[in-house]
Amino acid sequence: MRIDPYSLELFISVVQEGSIARAASRNHIAPSALSRRIADLESAMGLPLLIRSPSGVELTEAGRHAFARAASVHDQLQSLAREVQSLSGQVAGVVRLYANASAIVGFLPERLKAFQARYPLVQIALTEQISDEVIRACVDDRADVGISASSKIPGGLDSWHFADDPLMVVLPLDHELAALDAPTFSDVIRFPLVALQAGGSLDQTLKERADAVRTPLNLSVTVNSFDAQCRMVEAGLGIGIVPTSAASAFAGSRGFVRRPLDETWARNRSLRVHALKKSSRLKAVQALIDSLSQAEG
Structure with missing residues:
Protein backbone atom coordinates (compact mmCIF):
# COMPACT_ATOMS: atom_id res chain seq x y z
CA MET A 1 0.00 0.00 0.00
CA ARG A 64 -12.92 9.75 10.86
CA HIS A 65 -10.07 7.53 12.00
CA ALA A 66 -8.11 8.19 8.82
CA PHE A 67 -8.56 11.94 9.16
CA ALA A 68 -7.20 12.01 12.72
CA ARG A 69 -4.15 9.99 11.72
CA ALA A 70 -3.67 11.90 8.46
CA ALA A 71 -3.67 15.22 10.34
CA SER A 72 -1.08 13.86 12.75
CA VAL A 73 1.13 12.51 9.95
CA HIS A 74 0.81 15.78 8.02
CA ASP A 75 1.89 17.80 11.07
CA GLN A 76 4.87 15.48 11.61
CA LEU A 77 5.95 15.86 7.99
CA GLN A 78 5.64 19.63 8.20
CA SER A 79 7.67 19.60 11.40
CA LEU A 80 10.33 17.43 9.74
CA ALA A 81 10.57 19.84 6.81
CA ARG A 82 10.83 22.87 9.08
CA GLU A 83 13.53 21.25 11.23
CA VAL A 84 15.62 20.34 8.20
CA GLN A 85 15.20 23.83 6.72
CA SER A 86 16.36 25.35 9.99
CA LEU A 87 19.69 23.52 9.67
CA SER A 88 20.65 25.68 6.70
CA GLY A 89 22.19 29.08 7.12
CA GLN A 90 18.98 30.73 5.90
CA VAL A 91 15.90 31.67 7.88
CA ALA A 92 13.25 29.71 5.99
CA GLY A 93 10.28 27.42 6.36
CA VAL A 94 6.67 27.57 7.53
CA VAL A 95 5.68 29.16 10.86
CA ARG A 96 2.25 28.33 12.29
CA LEU A 97 0.83 31.54 13.70
CA TYR A 98 -2.47 31.63 15.62
CA ALA A 99 -3.94 35.05 16.44
CA ASN A 100 -7.15 36.56 17.73
CA ALA A 101 -9.31 38.86 15.61
CA SER A 102 -8.18 42.17 17.10
CA ALA A 103 -4.53 41.34 16.41
CA ILE A 104 -5.36 40.41 12.83
CA VAL A 105 -7.46 43.46 11.99
CA GLY A 106 -5.42 45.97 13.92
CA PHE A 107 -1.74 45.16 13.88
CA LEU A 108 -0.62 42.04 12.02
CA PRO A 109 -0.93 43.03 8.34
CA GLU A 110 1.73 45.75 8.50
CA ARG A 111 3.96 43.81 10.88
CA LEU A 112 3.84 40.66 8.79
CA LYS A 113 4.59 42.67 5.67
CA ALA A 114 7.68 44.09 7.33
CA PHE A 115 8.69 40.63 8.59
CA GLN A 116 8.35 39.01 5.18
CA ALA A 117 10.30 41.81 3.54
CA ARG A 118 13.16 40.88 5.86
CA TYR A 119 12.64 37.09 5.69
CA PRO A 120 11.21 36.32 2.24
CA LEU A 121 11.82 32.57 2.59
CA VAL A 122 9.52 32.26 5.61
CA GLN A 123 5.90 31.36 4.98
CA ILE A 124 3.34 32.34 7.64
CA ALA A 125 0.43 29.90 8.07
CA LEU A 126 -2.04 32.19 9.85
CA THR A 127 -5.10 30.87 11.70
CA GLU A 128 -7.66 33.13 13.38
CA GLN A 129 -9.02 31.87 16.71
CA ILE A 130 -10.42 33.26 19.92
CA SER A 131 -7.79 34.01 22.56
CA ASP A 132 -8.39 30.89 24.66
CA GLU A 133 -7.97 28.67 21.60
CA VAL A 134 -4.77 30.52 20.67
CA ILE A 135 -3.40 29.62 24.10
CA ARG A 136 -4.49 25.97 23.74
CA ALA A 137 -2.89 25.72 20.31
CA CYS A 138 0.43 26.98 21.73
CA VAL A 139 0.27 24.59 24.69
CA ASP A 140 -0.56 21.66 22.37
CA ASP A 141 2.26 22.68 20.00
CA ARG A 142 -0.23 23.12 17.15
CA ALA A 143 0.93 26.73 16.92
CA ASP A 144 4.55 27.86 16.86
CA VAL A 145 3.55 31.40 17.82
CA GLY A 146 0.29 32.81 19.18
CA ILE A 147 -1.13 36.27 19.79
CA SER A 148 -3.99 36.70 22.24
CA ALA A 149 -5.64 39.08 24.67
CA SER A 150 -5.70 36.44 27.40
CA SER A 151 -4.44 37.51 30.81
CA LYS A 152 -4.17 33.92 32.04
CA ILE A 153 -0.96 32.45 30.66
CA PRO A 154 -0.09 28.82 31.52
CA GLY A 155 3.31 28.17 33.04
CA GLY A 156 4.43 26.17 30.01
CA LEU A 157 4.38 29.23 27.74
CA ASP A 158 6.77 32.10 27.24
CA SER A 159 5.00 35.43 26.72
CA TRP A 160 5.99 38.89 25.40
CA HIS A 161 4.19 42.20 24.93
CA PHE A 162 2.82 42.70 21.42
CA ALA A 163 0.60 45.80 21.44
CA ASP A 164 -1.57 47.96 23.66
CA ASP A 165 -5.20 47.67 22.58
CA PRO A 166 -7.50 49.43 25.07
CA LEU A 167 -11.27 49.12 24.86
CA MET A 168 -13.51 51.74 23.32
CA VAL A 169 -17.25 52.34 23.13
CA VAL A 170 -18.78 52.72 19.66
CA LEU A 171 -22.07 54.59 19.51
CA PRO A 172 -24.59 55.87 16.98
CA LEU A 173 -24.25 59.62 16.46
CA ASP A 174 -27.46 60.46 18.30
CA HIS A 175 -26.85 58.27 21.36
CA GLU A 176 -26.99 60.08 24.71
CA LEU A 177 -23.60 58.67 25.79
CA ALA A 178 -22.00 60.49 22.85
CA ALA A 179 -22.10 63.62 25.02
CA LEU A 180 -19.59 62.03 27.43
CA ASP A 181 -15.84 62.24 26.75
CA ALA A 182 -15.21 58.84 28.36
CA PRO A 183 -18.19 56.78 29.58
CA THR A 184 -17.70 54.28 32.39
CA PHE A 185 -18.76 50.65 32.28
CA SER A 186 -21.70 51.50 34.55
CA ASP A 187 -22.80 54.12 32.01
CA VAL A 188 -22.57 51.66 29.14
CA ILE A 189 -24.41 48.69 30.63
CA ARG A 190 -27.54 50.74 31.16
CA PHE A 191 -28.14 50.35 27.40
CA PRO A 192 -28.62 47.42 25.01
CA LEU A 193 -25.31 46.02 23.78
CA VAL A 194 -24.25 44.47 20.50
CA ALA A 195 -22.10 41.61 21.78
CA LEU A 196 -19.24 39.73 20.13
CA GLN A 197 -18.87 35.94 19.87
CA ALA A 198 -19.54 34.08 23.07
CA GLY A 199 -16.40 32.52 24.55
CA GLY A 200 -13.91 35.11 23.34
CA SER A 201 -11.69 37.03 25.74
CA LEU A 202 -13.70 40.25 25.35
CA ASP A 203 -16.98 38.41 25.96
CA GLN A 204 -15.53 36.81 29.11
CA THR A 205 -14.15 40.12 30.37
CA LEU A 206 -17.45 41.95 30.00
CA LYS A 207 -19.39 39.16 31.70
CA GLU A 208 -16.92 39.10 34.60
CA ARG A 209 -17.14 42.88 35.01
CA ALA A 210 -20.94 42.81 34.86
CA ASP A 211 -20.99 40.07 37.51
CA ALA A 212 -18.67 42.17 39.68
CA VAL A 213 -21.15 45.06 39.72
CA ARG A 214 -24.12 42.67 39.90
CA THR A 215 -25.73 44.05 36.78
CA PRO A 216 -26.79 41.69 33.97
CA LEU A 217 -25.75 42.61 30.45
CA ASN A 218 -28.63 43.65 28.20
CA LEU A 219 -27.68 42.02 24.89
CA SER A 220 -29.68 43.08 21.87
CA VAL A 221 -27.82 40.87 19.38
CA THR A 222 -24.66 38.74 19.27
CA VAL A 223 -22.42 38.61 16.19
CA ASN A 224 -19.19 36.86 15.24
CA SER A 225 -17.02 39.64 13.85
CA PHE A 226 -16.07 43.23 14.60
CA ASP A 227 -17.33 44.49 11.25
CA ALA A 228 -20.75 42.92 11.89
CA GLN A 229 -20.75 44.41 15.39
CA CYS A 230 -20.07 47.89 14.06
CA ARG A 231 -22.72 47.53 11.34
CA MET A 232 -25.30 46.59 13.97
CA VAL A 233 -24.32 49.63 16.04
CA GLU A 234 -24.55 51.83 12.96
CA ALA A 235 -28.08 50.51 12.38
CA GLY A 236 -29.05 51.53 15.91
CA LEU A 237 -29.44 48.05 17.40
CA GLY A 238 -27.29 48.88 20.41
CA ILE A 239 -23.85 50.10 21.40
CA GLY A 240 -20.62 48.14 21.32
CA ILE A 241 -17.48 47.72 23.36
CA VAL A 242 -14.58 46.94 21.05
CA PRO A 243 -10.77 47.05 21.08
CA THR A 244 -9.24 50.25 19.71
CA SER A 245 -7.85 48.20 16.81
CA ALA A 246 -11.35 47.17 15.72
CA ALA A 247 -12.79 50.64 16.29
CA SER A 248 -10.12 52.05 14.01
CA ALA A 249 -10.64 49.41 11.34
CA PHE A 250 -14.43 49.18 11.23
CA ALA A 251 -15.92 52.23 12.94
CA GLY A 252 -14.07 54.92 11.07
CA SER A 253 -17.05 56.30 9.16
CA ARG A 254 -19.01 59.38 10.12
CA GLY A 255 -21.85 57.14 11.26
CA PHE A 256 -20.12 56.41 14.57
CA VAL A 257 -18.94 58.11 17.69
CA ARG A 258 -15.97 56.49 19.42
CA ARG A 259 -15.21 57.07 23.08
CA PRO A 260 -12.58 55.51 25.37
CA LEU A 261 -14.03 53.26 28.08
CA ASP A 262 -13.11 54.94 31.35
CA GLU A 263 -12.01 51.90 33.36
CA THR A 264 -8.50 50.87 34.41
CA TRP A 265 -8.99 47.32 33.13
CA ALA A 266 -10.17 48.68 29.77
CA ARG A 267 -7.25 51.10 29.41
CA ASN A 268 -4.71 48.40 30.36
CA ARG A 269 -5.89 45.80 27.84
CA SER A 270 -3.01 44.53 25.73
CA LEU A 271 -2.14 41.75 23.31
CA ARG A 272 0.70 39.34 23.95
CA VAL A 273 2.84 36.98 21.90
CA HIS A 274 3.09 33.40 23.17
CA ALA A 275 5.20 30.36 22.37
CA LEU A 276 5.76 27.01 24.04
CA LYS A 277 8.79 27.04 26.35
CA LYS A 278 11.66 25.29 24.54
CA SER A 279 15.40 25.09 25.03
CA SER A 280 15.82 26.20 21.42
CA ARG A 281 13.47 27.10 18.58
CA LEU A 282 13.52 26.91 14.80
CA LYS A 283 15.22 29.95 13.31
CA ALA A 284 12.10 31.10 11.49
CA VAL A 285 9.99 30.78 14.64
CA GLN A 286 12.48 32.73 16.75
CA ALA A 287 12.76 35.39 14.06
CA LEU A 288 8.99 35.90 14.06
CA ILE A 289 8.85 36.07 17.86
CA ASP A 290 11.64 38.63 17.89
CA SER A 291 9.97 40.70 15.17
CA LEU A 292 6.54 40.73 16.78
CA SER A 293 7.70 41.30 20.35
CA GLN A 294 10.15 44.06 19.46
CA ALA A 295 7.92 45.91 17.01
CA GLU A 296 6.87 48.51 19.56
CA GLY A 297 10.25 48.62 21.29
Whole structure:
Protein backbone atom coordinates (compact mmCIF):
# COMPACT_ATOMS: atom_id res chain seq x y z
CA MET A 1 0.00 0.00 0.00
CA ARG A 2 1.49 3.35 -1.10
CA ILE A 3 0.06 6.60 0.27
CA ASP A 4 1.71 9.85 -0.75
CA PRO A 5 1.75 12.94 1.48
CA TYR A 6 0.06 15.11 -1.16
CA SER A 7 -2.99 12.87 -1.23
CA LEU A 8 -3.21 13.07 2.56
CA GLU A 9 -3.00 16.85 2.37
CA LEU A 10 -5.82 16.92 -0.19
CA PHE A 11 -7.93 14.56 1.94
CA ILE A 12 -7.46 16.86 4.96
CA SER A 13 -8.52 19.85 2.84
CA VAL A 14 -11.67 18.07 1.65
CA VAL A 15 -12.68 17.28 5.23
CA GLN A 16 -11.97 20.82 6.43
CA GLU A 17 -13.86 22.41 3.56
CA GLY A 18 -16.68 19.85 3.53
CA SER A 19 -16.61 19.91 -0.25
CA ILE A 20 -14.40 18.55 -3.02
CA ALA A 21 -15.02 21.67 -5.14
CA ARG A 22 -13.97 24.07 -2.37
CA ALA A 23 -10.95 21.94 -1.48
CA ALA A 24 -9.94 21.89 -5.15
CA SER A 25 -10.14 25.68 -5.32
CA ARG A 26 -8.14 26.00 -2.10
CA ASN A 27 -5.38 23.74 -3.46
CA HIS A 28 -5.43 25.03 -7.04
CA ILE A 29 -6.26 21.65 -8.54
CA ALA A 30 -9.11 20.51 -10.81
CA PRO A 31 -12.02 18.94 -8.90
CA SER A 32 -11.84 15.85 -11.10
CA ALA A 33 -8.14 15.39 -10.32
CA LEU A 34 -8.74 15.84 -6.60
CA SER A 35 -11.63 13.39 -6.69
CA ARG A 36 -9.38 10.82 -8.39
CA ARG A 37 -6.72 11.34 -5.70
CA ILE A 38 -9.30 10.65 -2.98
CA ALA A 39 -10.57 7.59 -4.84
CA ASP A 40 -7.00 6.27 -5.10
CA LEU A 41 -6.50 6.91 -1.39
CA GLU A 42 -9.67 4.99 -0.56
CA SER A 43 -8.53 2.16 -2.84
CA ALA A 44 -5.15 2.02 -1.08
CA MET A 45 -6.87 1.83 2.32
CA GLY A 46 -9.49 -0.64 1.16
CA LEU A 47 -12.43 1.30 2.64
CA PRO A 48 -14.51 4.34 1.66
CA LEU A 49 -13.47 7.42 3.62
CA LEU A 50 -16.13 9.89 2.46
CA ILE A 51 -19.88 9.89 1.94
CA ARG A 52 -20.54 12.08 -1.10
CA SER A 53 -23.75 14.01 -1.72
CA PRO A 54 -24.80 17.04 -3.80
CA SER A 55 -24.46 19.21 -0.67
CA GLY A 56 -20.88 18.10 0.04
CA VAL A 57 -19.06 15.29 1.83
CA GLU A 58 -18.97 13.78 5.30
CA LEU A 59 -16.68 11.21 6.87
CA THR A 60 -17.39 7.54 7.21
CA GLU A 61 -16.37 5.74 10.41
CA ALA A 62 -13.14 4.71 8.70
CA GLY A 63 -12.78 8.24 7.38
CA ARG A 64 -12.92 9.75 10.86
CA HIS A 65 -10.07 7.53 12.00
CA ALA A 66 -8.11 8.19 8.82
CA PHE A 67 -8.56 11.94 9.16
CA ALA A 68 -7.20 12.01 12.72
CA ARG A 69 -4.15 9.99 11.72
CA ALA A 70 -3.67 11.90 8.46
CA ALA A 71 -3.67 15.22 10.34
CA SER A 72 -1.08 13.86 12.75
CA VAL A 73 1.13 12.51 9.95
CA HIS A 74 0.81 15.78 8.02
CA ASP A 75 1.89 17.80 11.07
CA GLN A 76 4.87 15.48 11.61
CA LEU A 77 5.95 15.86 7.99
CA GLN A 78 5.64 19.63 8.20
CA SER A 79 7.67 19.60 11.40
CA LEU A 80 10.33 17.43 9.74
CA ALA A 81 10.57 19.84 6.81
CA ARG A 82 10.83 22.87 9.08
CA GLU A 83 13.53 21.25 11.23
CA VAL A 84 15.62 20.34 8.20
CA GLN A 85 15.20 23.83 6.72
CA SER A 86 16.36 25.35 9.99
CA LEU A 87 19.69 23.52 9.67
CA SER A 88 20.65 25.68 6.70
CA GLY A 89 22.19 29.08 7.12
CA GLN A 90 18.98 30.73 5.90
CA VAL A 91 15.90 31.67 7.88
CA ALA A 92 13.25 29.71 5.99
CA GLY A 93 10.28 27.42 6.36
CA VAL A 94 6.67 27.57 7.53
CA VAL A 95 5.68 29.16 10.86
CA ARG A 96 2.25 28.33 12.29
CA LEU A 97 0.83 31.54 13.70
CA TYR A 98 -2.47 31.63 15.62
CA ALA A 99 -3.94 35.05 16.44
CA ASN A 100 -7.15 36.56 17.73
CA ALA A 101 -9.31 38.86 15.61
CA SER A 102 -8.18 42.17 17.10
CA ALA A 103 -4.53 41.34 16.41
CA ILE A 104 -5.36 40.41 12.83
CA VAL A 105 -7.46 43.46 11.99
CA GLY A 106 -5.42 45.97 13.92
CA PHE A 107 -1.74 45.16 13.88
CA LEU A 108 -0.62 42.04 12.02
CA PRO A 109 -0.93 43.03 8.34
CA GLU A 110 1.73 45.75 8.50
CA ARG A 111 3.96 43.81 10.88
CA LEU A 112 3.84 40.66 8.79
CA LYS A 113 4.59 42.67 5.67
CA ALA A 114 7.68 44.09 7.33
CA PHE A 115 8.69 40.63 8.59
CA GLN A 116 8.35 39.01 5.18
CA ALA A 117 10.30 41.81 3.54
CA ARG A 118 13.16 40.88 5.86
CA TYR A 119 12.64 37.09 5.69
CA PRO A 120 11.21 36.32 2.24
CA LEU A 121 11.82 32.57 2.59
CA VAL A 122 9.52 32.26 5.61
CA GLN A 123 5.90 31.36 4.98
CA ILE A 124 3.34 32.34 7.64
CA ALA A 125 0.43 29.90 8.07
CA LEU A 126 -2.04 32.19 9.85
CA THR A 127 -5.10 30.87 11.70
CA GLU A 128 -7.66 33.13 13.38
CA GLN A 129 -9.02 31.87 16.71
CA ILE A 130 -10.42 33.26 19.92
CA SER A 131 -7.79 34.01 22.56
CA ASP A 132 -8.39 30.89 24.66
CA GLU A 133 -7.97 28.67 21.60
CA VAL A 134 -4.77 30.52 20.67
CA ILE A 135 -3.40 29.62 24.10
CA ARG A 136 -4.49 25.97 23.74
CA ALA A 137 -2.89 25.72 20.31
CA CYS A 138 0.43 26.98 21.73
CA VAL A 139 0.27 24.59 24.69
CA ASP A 140 -0.56 21.66 22.37
CA ASP A 141 2.26 22.68 20.00
CA ARG A 142 -0.23 23.12 17.15
CA ALA A 143 0.93 26.73 16.92
CA ASP A 144 4.55 27.86 16.86
CA VAL A 145 3.55 31.40 17.82
CA GLY A 146 0.29 32.81 19.18
CA ILE A 147 -1.13 36.27 19.79
CA SER A 148 -3.99 36.70 22.24
CA ALA A 149 -5.64 39.08 24.67
CA SER A 150 -5.70 36.44 27.40
CA SER A 151 -4.44 37.51 30.81
CA LYS A 152 -4.17 33.92 32.04
CA ILE A 153 -0.96 32.45 30.66
CA PRO A 154 -0.09 28.82 31.52
CA GLY A 155 3.31 28.17 33.04
CA GLY A 156 4.43 26.17 30.01
CA LEU A 157 4.38 29.23 27.74
CA ASP A 158 6.77 32.10 27.24
CA SER A 159 5.00 35.43 26.72
CA TRP A 160 5.99 38.89 25.40
CA HIS A 161 4.19 42.20 24.93
CA PHE A 162 2.82 42.70 21.42
CA ALA A 163 0.60 45.80 21.44
CA ASP A 164 -1.57 47.96 23.66
CA ASP A 165 -5.20 47.67 22.58
CA PRO A 166 -7.50 49.43 25.07
CA LEU A 167 -11.27 49.12 24.86
CA MET A 168 -13.51 51.74 23.32
CA VAL A 169 -17.25 52.34 23.13
CA VAL A 170 -18.78 52.72 19.66
CA LEU A 171 -22.07 54.59 19.51
CA PRO A 172 -24.59 55.87 16.98
CA LEU A 173 -24.25 59.62 16.46
CA ASP A 174 -27.46 60.46 18.30
CA HIS A 175 -26.85 58.27 21.36
CA GLU A 176 -26.99 60.08 24.71
CA LEU A 177 -23.60 58.67 25.79
CA ALA A 178 -22.00 60.49 22.85
CA ALA A 179 -22.10 63.62 25.02
CA LEU A 180 -19.59 62.03 27.43
CA ASP A 181 -15.84 62.24 26.75
CA ALA A 182 -15.21 58.84 28.36
CA PRO A 183 -18.19 56.78 29.58
CA THR A 184 -17.70 54.28 32.39
CA PHE A 185 -18.76 50.65 32.28
CA SER A 186 -21.70 51.50 34.55
CA ASP A 187 -22.80 54.12 32.01
CA VAL A 188 -22.57 51.66 29.14
CA ILE A 189 -24.41 48.69 30.63
CA ARG A 190 -27.54 50.74 31.16
CA PHE A 191 -28.14 50.35 27.40
CA PRO A 192 -28.62 47.42 25.01
CA LEU A 193 -25.31 46.02 23.78
CA VAL A 194 -24.25 44.47 20.50
CA ALA A 195 -22.10 41.61 21.78
CA LEU A 196 -19.24 39.73 20.13
CA GLN A 197 -18.87 35.94 19.87
CA ALA A 198 -19.54 34.08 23.07
CA GLY A 199 -16.40 32.52 24.55
CA GLY A 200 -13.91 35.11 23.34
CA SER A 201 -11.69 37.03 25.74
CA LEU A 202 -13.70 40.25 25.35
CA ASP A 203 -16.98 38.41 25.96
CA GLN A 204 -15.53 36.81 29.11
CA THR A 205 -14.15 40.12 30.37
CA LEU A 206 -17.45 41.95 30.00
CA LYS A 207 -19.39 39.16 31.70
CA GLU A 208 -16.92 39.10 34.60
CA ARG A 209 -17.14 42.88 35.01
CA ALA A 210 -20.94 42.81 34.86
CA ASP A 211 -20.99 40.07 37.51
CA ALA A 212 -18.67 42.17 39.68
CA VAL A 213 -21.15 45.06 39.72
CA ARG A 214 -24.12 42.67 39.90
CA THR A 215 -25.73 44.05 36.78
CA PRO A 216 -26.79 41.69 33.97
CA LEU A 217 -25.75 42.61 30.45
CA ASN A 218 -28.63 43.65 28.20
CA LEU A 219 -27.68 42.02 24.89
CA SER A 220 -29.68 43.08 21.87
CA VAL A 221 -27.82 40.87 19.38
CA THR A 222 -24.66 38.74 19.27
CA VAL A 223 -22.42 38.61 16.19
CA ASN A 224 -19.19 36.86 15.24
CA SER A 225 -17.02 39.64 13.85
CA PHE A 226 -16.07 43.23 14.60
CA ASP A 227 -17.33 44.49 11.25
CA ALA A 228 -20.75 42.92 11.89
CA GLN A 229 -20.75 44.41 15.39
CA CYS A 230 -20.07 47.89 14.06
CA ARG A 231 -22.72 47.53 11.34
CA MET A 232 -25.30 46.59 13.97
CA VAL A 233 -24.32 49.63 16.04
CA GLU A 234 -24.55 51.83 12.96
CA ALA A 235 -28.08 50.51 12.38
CA GLY A 236 -29.05 51.53 15.91
CA LEU A 237 -29.44 48.05 17.40
CA GLY A 238 -27.29 48.88 20.41
CA ILE A 239 -23.85 50.10 21.40
CA GLY A 240 -20.62 48.14 21.32
CA ILE A 241 -17.48 47.72 23.36
CA VAL A 242 -14.58 46.94 21.05
CA PRO A 243 -10.77 47.05 21.08
CA THR A 244 -9.24 50.25 19.71
CA SER A 245 -7.85 48.20 16.81
CA ALA A 246 -11.35 47.17 15.72
CA ALA A 247 -12.79 50.64 16.29
CA SER A 248 -10.12 52.05 14.01
CA ALA A 249 -10.64 49.41 11.34
CA PHE A 250 -14.43 49.18 11.23
CA ALA A 251 -15.92 52.23 12.94
CA GLY A 252 -14.07 54.92 11.07
CA SER A 253 -17.05 56.30 9.16
CA ARG A 254 -19.01 59.38 10.12
CA GLY A 255 -21.85 57.14 11.26
CA PHE A 256 -20.12 56.41 14.57
CA VAL A 257 -18.94 58.11 17.69
CA ARG A 258 -15.97 56.49 19.42
CA ARG A 259 -15.21 57.07 23.08
CA PRO A 260 -12.58 55.51 25.37
CA LEU A 261 -14.03 53.26 28.08
CA ASP A 262 -13.11 54.94 31.35
CA GLU A 263 -12.01 51.90 33.36
CA THR A 264 -8.50 50.87 34.41
CA TRP A 265 -8.99 47.32 33.13
CA ALA A 266 -10.17 48.68 29.77
CA ARG A 267 -7.25 51.10 29.41
CA ASN A 268 -4.71 48.40 30.36
CA ARG A 269 -5.89 45.80 27.84
CA SER A 270 -3.01 44.53 25.73
CA LEU A 271 -2.14 41.75 23.31
CA ARG A 272 0.70 39.34 23.95
CA VAL A 273 2.84 36.98 21.90
CA HIS A 274 3.09 33.40 23.17
CA ALA A 275 5.20 30.36 22.37
CA LEU A 276 5.76 27.01 24.04
CA LYS A 277 8.79 27.04 26.35
CA LYS A 278 11.66 25.29 24.54
CA SER A 279 15.40 25.09 25.03
CA SER A 280 15.82 26.20 21.42
CA ARG A 281 13.47 27.10 18.58
CA LEU A 282 13.52 26.91 14.80
CA LYS A 283 15.22 29.95 13.31
CA ALA A 284 12.10 31.10 11.49
CA VAL A 285 9.99 30.78 14.64
CA GLN A 286 12.48 32.73 16.75
CA ALA A 287 12.76 35.39 14.06
CA LEU A 288 8.99 35.90 14.06
CA ILE A 289 8.85 36.07 17.86
CA ASP A 290 11.64 38.63 17.89
CA SER A 291 9.97 40.70 15.17
CA LEU A 292 6.54 40.73 16.78
CA SER A 293 7.70 41.30 20.35
CA GLN A 294 10.15 44.06 19.46
CA ALA A 295 7.92 45.91 17.01
CA GLU A 296 6.87 48.51 19.56
CA GLY A 297 10.25 48.62 21.29
